[in-house]
Structures are given as C-alpha cells and as structure tokens.
C-alpha cells in the first residue's frame with residue numbers, strides 16, 4: 001500500500017536521474033501500467049498469449065527424472081504454475097524493446113512463455129536470447145516455439161541442471177545486457193549467479209530477479225544483491241527485484257520501490 005501511494009513521487013525521482021538504463025525501466029513501467037502500446041506490440045502480445053493458451057490446453061506428461069524426482073506433471077499445469085503472468089511479461093518485453101541490441105540471458109526457460117515475449121521484443125533489434133532449463137521436454141517445447149519467431153542463430157536453449165550448465169555458460173564468449181534470473185529460487189544459487197554473472201555483462205546491464213519475496217532465503221538474497229558494492233540502482237517491485245550495474249555511473253546503491261501488481 002505504502003509503495004502504491006509513493007509511486008508517483010518515486011517515479012519522478014527516478015525520472016530526474018540521467019541514467020539510460022534507469023530510464024529504460026521507468027519507460028517500460030509507464031508503458032506497462034498505461035497499456036499505451038503500439039500496434040506491433042499488441043500483435044506480439046496476442047501471439048505470445050496464443051502460445052500460452054495452446055500450452056494451457058496441452059496434457060503432455062512431463063517427467064522430473066532429471067531432478068531425481070519421481071514426479072510427473074502436465075504441460076498445462078506447469079504453464080499455469082510456473083510461467084510469468086502476462087503483465088510481468090509485458091514489462092520484460094518493453095525493457096527489451098528499449099535496448100539497442102538486446103543480449104539476454106535467462107535462467108529458467110520453463111515452457112518458454114517469458115522467452116517468447118523476449119524474442120518478439122528483441123527481434124527488431126537483432127537481439128539474442130540464451131536461456132537455461134533442466135527439464136529436457138520443456139527445452140524441446142521452447143526451442144520449437146522460439147524457432148517460429150526468430151532464426152535459430154538468435155537463440156540458444158541450454159539443457160541441463162544448472163550445477164552443470166552454469167559453469168559452461170560462464171565460459172561462453174558472450175556478454176549480456178539483460179539478465180533474467182528466474183530459476184532455482186534459493187538464496188545461495190541466486191547469489192552465486194549474480195556474483196559470477198557480473199563478469200559477463202557489458203559496460204551496463206539490467207539484472208531482473210523473480211520471486212524475491214517467495215521465501216526467507218530469497219528475501220535475504222535480494223537484500224544482499226541490492227547492497228552489493230557494484231550496484232548503482234535497485235528497484236523493488238515486490239515480486240521482481242531489478243538492479244542496474246553501470247560502470248560509467250557514479251551513484252551507488254540508490255534504492256527505489258514501485259508497484260505493478262502482486
């Protein structure tokens with residue numbers, strides 16, 4: 001409630017700061033809130049939500065053997081439970097749309113809902129998405145879907161447990177300017193990803209952490225992340241936490257709070 005009441009003045013404070021990535025966030029937030037979209041954005045949203053609708057009707061069984069779990073679920077359930085809601089996807093979409101050449105790393109592909117939004121928004125700017133997922137069947141679903149949006153050279157779905165694939169991603173000759181950390185929502189791995197990925201960014205990058213209030217451990221991780229000495233700005237949206245690292249920016253650890261939806 002307090003966050004909602006303070007929103008206007010918080011946004012004004014943010015808008016008064018001359019930092020490109022911070023303005024990417026304010027612009028994307030305003031566009032998401034107002035729904036003031038271009039025709040091409042609305043068309044993209046329709047395509048993304050049509051893909052979600054298709055998955056919500058898909059009863060294919062997915063096994064969790066790779067996590068050493070004797071568990072089976074359906075695509076429709078997984079999509080309902082784990083995929084990002086449309087509003088948050090639109091926020092990510094607008095962020096990507098505002099970047100000159102988006103180079104995105106996503107930890108947590110799932111069935112490719114957020115990835116679908118990210119690719120639709122980045123294709124005009126020849127963006128590239130690298131996304132990581134443990135469940136092999138979900139990797140197949142996502143890769144098939146992504147190939148309907150952009151050429152295969154514009155995305156990579158990296159299959160495997162992060163314990164194995166994360167060190168490999170660090171060795172790749174790639175840097176990123178948008179990092180969406182949405183898998184393995186535990187304190188230690190989240191902090192590990194953040195610290196290691198700071199060496200994989202350009203001069204400036206946006207990190208988006210999902211579910212920062214999902215557990216005590218995630219809240220603790222978020223507290224540490226936003227106070228990290230390399231962080232210039234942090235924006236707490238309760239569900240998401242965003243930090244900006246910009247090596248040309250002198251302001252450090254400036255904190256903001258906004259409300260999009262719960």
Ligand SMILES: C[S@@+](CC[C@H](N)C(=O)[O-])C[C@H]1O[C@@H](n2cnc3c(N)ncnc32)[C@H](O)[C@@H]1O
Pocket residue numbers: 082083084107108109110111112113114115132133134135138160161162163182183184185
């Ligand atoms: C919340 S979902 C991602 C949702 C997606 N970003 C979206 O918004 O549509 C997180 C995904 O991370 C994967 N995951 C979690 N821990 C993992 C691990 N240790 N190794 C590999 N994949 C993992 C899960 O299988 C799940 O599909």
